[in-house]
Amino acid sequence: MTKEELQEKLKSAKEATSPEERVKILEDIRDALKSANQELKQVYKEAMSE
Amino acid sequence: MNPENPNKENNETTPEVVGSYEEQEASLSNEIVEELAEYEENLEQVESLVEDETISDSMKERVLSSIDKISDELQTKFLMHFGGSAIMGGALGLQEYLIQTQQTIVEQGSLLADGNQVAIAGVAMYATVKSLQFAADKFKAFGVKRLVNKGTVEGAEKAASYITNEGGRTEISFSRELDINAAEHLSMYDEAWKIHTEESGEVGRSQRNSELKRIRTEASQVLAS
Numbered sequence: 001m002t003k004e005e006l007q008e009k010l011k012s013a014k015e016a017t018s019p020e021e022r023v024k025i026l027e028d029i030r031d032a033l034k035s036a037n038q039e040l041k042q043v044y045k046e047a048m049s050e
Numbered sequence: 051m052n053p054e055n056p057n058k059e060n061n062e063t064t065p066e067v068v069g070s071y072e073e074q075e076a077s078l079s080n081e082i083v084e085e086l087a088e089y090e091e092n093l094e095q096v097e098s099l100v101e102d103e104t105i106s107d108s109m110k111e112r113v114l115s116s117i118d119k120i121s122d123e124l125q126t127k128f129l130m131h132f133g134g135s136a137i138m139g140g141a142l143g144l145q146e147y148l149i150q151t152q153q154t155i156v157e158q159g160s161l162l163a164d165g166n167q168v169a170i171a172g173v174a175m176y177a178t179v180k181s182l183q184f185a186a187d188k189f190k191a192f193g194v195k196r197l198v199n200k201g202t203v204e205g206a207e208k209a210a211s212y213i214t215n216e217g218g219r220t221e222i223s224f225s226r227e228l229d230i231n232a233a234e235h236l237s238m239y240d241e242a243w244k245i246h247t248e249e250s251g252e253v254g255r256s257q258r259n260s261e262l263k264r265i266r267t268e269a270s271q272v273l274a275s
Contacts, residue, residue, distance in 0.1 A: 023074045030081050037085060037092050039116070040089070041092060043096050047105055
């Protein structure tokens, strides 16, 4: 998913949900991205230390 | 208890509200854009390992496997919230095709029906339990309060059971027969698919028309019975 696609999706979500729900969705997505970044860093670290 | 959402009282993960929702949204959106940029950089870096001659083949396999797993998890997360365009290309099987269609209805239909009520007609006749579950998840994600399932009794009962078991507050009413509103629902479905197709190009027009024809034929048969 590109940045432009994501921004478009965020816009759609904003139009379709309540403010409280939007915040929860955004938090969930942010946390998922953070988790993915941590895992990718760990994969790189393990591969380079082989 | 919040009368608008009885499940809220059990939601212990909701963070303390700091600032307005608009401020929180703006802050979170910025964080997401930053995390996404970092994700793209990290992914590119890890993918470069596959071309690195100093890395063993077994490690490369593990790296590729990890990339797939991480990407799938992230994709699932996006899919859960946004649906539609997260499913890209490929030869979609019928079930995946239905899931894609239903989530399009929910995603676009919730916009068309101002986020409070949307009805699934026609396509639910072909729905599998999995696609109904997905639709139910989408409804909850979008805060839609009422699901009108015009599909089979069995499908509606399974969807009702699923939503009940998941603790959603979605109210379900269903009918074995399509009623006078079916035409409106099919029109919404048609419009939703049209928007989705034109915006994403994921479903060819001929494929869409063919599927619509099947749905309308079956709808007519139900109405005539």
